[in-house]
Amino acid sequence: MPADINYWPLLGVAVVVFGFALKRNPVLVVVVAGLVSGVAAGLPVADLLTLLGRSFVENRLLLLFVLTLPVIGLLERHGLRERARRWIASFRRLRLFHILISYLGLRQLLAMFGLTHVAGHAQTVRPLIAPMSEAAAERELGPLDDDERARVRANAAATDNIGLFFGEDIFIAFSAVLLIQAFFARNDIVLEPLEIARWAIPTAIAAFVIHSIRLWLLQRRLLRARREKAQRESADAAH
Amino acid sequence: MLRIEHLYWVVAAFLFVTAILNLRDRRFSMATFWLLLSVPFVFGEAILDALRAGTEWPAQAIGMIVIVLGVLASMNPLRSVAEAADAEAHQQRSADRLGNRIFIPALALPTITLMLYLGRDLLVWNGVPLLDPKAQTLTSLGVACVLSLALGMAVTHARAPEPLAEGRRLLDSLGWAVLLPMVLATLGGVFITTGVGSAIASVTAAVIPIDNRVACLLAFALGMVLFTVVMGNAFAAFPVMMAGIGLPLLIMEHGANPALLGAVGMLTGYCGTLLTPMAANFNIVPAVLLELPDQYGVIRAQAGTAIALIVFNVGLMLMLVFR
Numbered sequence A: 001m002p003a004d005i006n007y008w009p010l011l012g013v014a015v016v017v018f019g020f021a022l023k024r025n026p027v028l029v030v031v032v033a034g035l036v037s038g039v040a041a042g043l044p045v046a047d048l049l050t051l052l053g054r055s056f057v058e059n060r061l062l063l064l065f066v067l068t069l070p071v072i073g074l075l076e077r078h079g080l081r082e083r084a085r086r087w088i089a090s091f092r093r094l095r096l097f098h099i100l101i102s103y104l105g106l107r108q109l110l111a112m113f114g115l116t117h118v119a120g121h122a123q124t125v126r127p128l129i130a131p132m133s134e135a136a137a138e139r140e141l142g143p144l145d146d147d148e149r150a151r152v153r154a155n156a157a158a159t160d161n162i163g164l165f166f167g168e169d170i171f172i173a174f175s176a177v178l179l180i181q182a183f184f185a186r187n188d189i190v191l192e193p194l195e196i197a198r199w200a201i202p203t204a205i206a207a208f209v210i211h212s213i214r215l216w217l218l219q220r221r222l223l224r225a226r227r228e229k230a231q232r233e234s235a236d237a238a239h
Numbered sequence B: 001m002l003r004i005e006h007l008y009w010v011v012a013a014f015l016f017v018t019a020i021l022n023l024r025d026r027r028f029s030m031a032t033f034w035l036l037l038s039v040p041f042v043f044g045e046a047i048l049d050a051l052r053a054g055t056e057w058p059a060q061a062i063g064m065i066v067i068v069l070g071v072l073a074s075m076n077p078l079r080s081v082a083e084a085a086d087a088e089a090h091q092q093r094s095a096d097r098l099g100n101r102i103f104i105p106a107l108a109l110p111t112i113t114l115m116l117y118l119g120r121d122l123l124v125w126n127g128v129p130l131l132d133p134k135a136q137t138l139t140s141l142g143v144a145c146v147l148s149l150a151l152g153m154a155v156t157h158a159r160a161p162e163p164l165a166e167g168r169r170l171l172d173s174l175g176w177a178v179l180l181p182m183v184l185a186t187l188g189g190v191f192i193t194t195g196v197g198s199a200i201a202s203v204t205a206a207v208i209p210i211d212n213r214v215a216c217l218l219a220f221a222l223g224m225v226l227f228t229v230v231m232g233n234a235f236a237a238f239p240v241m242m243a244g245i246g247l248p249l250l251i252m253e254h255g256a257n258p259a260l261l262g263a264v265g266m267l268t269g270y271c272g273t274l275l276t277p278m279a280a281n282f283n284i285v286p287a288v289l290l291e292l293p294d295q296y297g298v299i300r301a302q303a304g305t306a307i308a309l310i311v312f313n314v315g316l317m318l319m320l321v322f323r
Helices: A008-021 A026-040 A045-058 A060-077 A080-089 A096-112 A121-141 A146-168 A175-186 A193-198 A201-238 B004-024 B028-052 B057-075 B087-118 B136-156 B161-178 B180-193 B196-207 B213-231 B234-253 B258-273 B285-289 B297-320
Strands: none
Touching (some): A008 A026, A008 B180, A026 A045, A026 B057, A060 B028, A060 B180, A080 A121, A096 A146, A121 B285, A146 B285, A146 B297, B028 B161, B057 B180, B161 B180, B161 B285, B213 B234, B234 B258, B258 B297, B285 B297
């Protein structure tokens, strides 16, 4: 290992790992990790504060999604989720994995054209996709227990993430593609964005296939758990 | 022209109203939390300008605020804010009264975002683009939020304070989770400046057999995953692993295809994003938003896909990258 590298800032990583493992408040853990890593690197306190403040301000874009909350809250108050549930329940043949696989494909296609903020956890998953998935699962299984409901909701959110992540990299103006291009350009390797983006296609297809299979398995597993429970109960009743 | 800065001011106003409503309910630490958080949204651009001009104290003040926010976050545990007792009955009645009309504003939000984004070249006034050219989708989303809110109020006949009260209810139930993505991104900045990345890359490079191209490739791919898990962001992992292993060993030494290595390497990092609570906006915020009992519920649901995709990506690189 080269001797001129300061390894002490790695303490910040240790703070993160232990903080999360001990289930401390994540925001506090992260702030402490930043302070530890800064002090370990020998940064003066004033510079460390500047660094914290600057990075925080530069990343305020990440909070823009709160603008969706008033309209989503208002529509929920007026029964949006209830209505979404009933609308799905009116289609007899529609099953849980149909909804989630369609959403996965749609999310990937939209992200591929750079439309990453058209859908999202606050905009579409909570008000529409989660209640629709629950309604579809409910028609097949009857009323969901807490555990089943949590699993259906978690999978709706997971589907959104996977659709987003493995679609956006094909969009040539997406920042990941540009980041890769810029990194190589600094090191005298000149690439066109399209050359990079096309290599994201095989993984995008694999993501769609793998996740679709897992959604189908989820549906099957939920059904089987129900059937086994029913069998156990009827066996108990017979005794 | 509409700059992204204007939308930050709308965010600031919303945070400010939430602070006032909490103050009215005598929830002082929650009120302080939202009030302090609104500061970087009001003065953001001015702080960055001052910094470029060499004045550091405003940024340092924000640094202090970040520390105070961390302490306040640990004092305000997450809890879902109770809906009014009549809420459910009210929702039923509204759902019956409004029928499918309730979908109009809900679908308007993504549709308007899409239309504004696609029509961005037409939205020009006296040669000046109306949407911020540096952040087109986000400004489109911001405008769509405001327009669909107006539409929503028209459809539901709600009075003005109602969306603010409902927005506040959602924001309060998100609580500190709303802040986590921002502080994590901040930590990423601190980690890069303090040399955490180069330290990790040098440790990795010291323990792998560098003449074996398969070992180098595995170290690169798993390094992308692990580093992304720690940093919560594949963008932070990419330059570190590429500069540490990808460029000097795989591309220079073993002749790997840079376009393929870059694209698939980045996507392997994304699999790490699916696995880590550090990527809070994707993994923790939705768990809170969907009221899951387990904070790691979303991660559990996507772990299987992530691991299968890591295997797929490594296989793809092994087959094609050295040709």
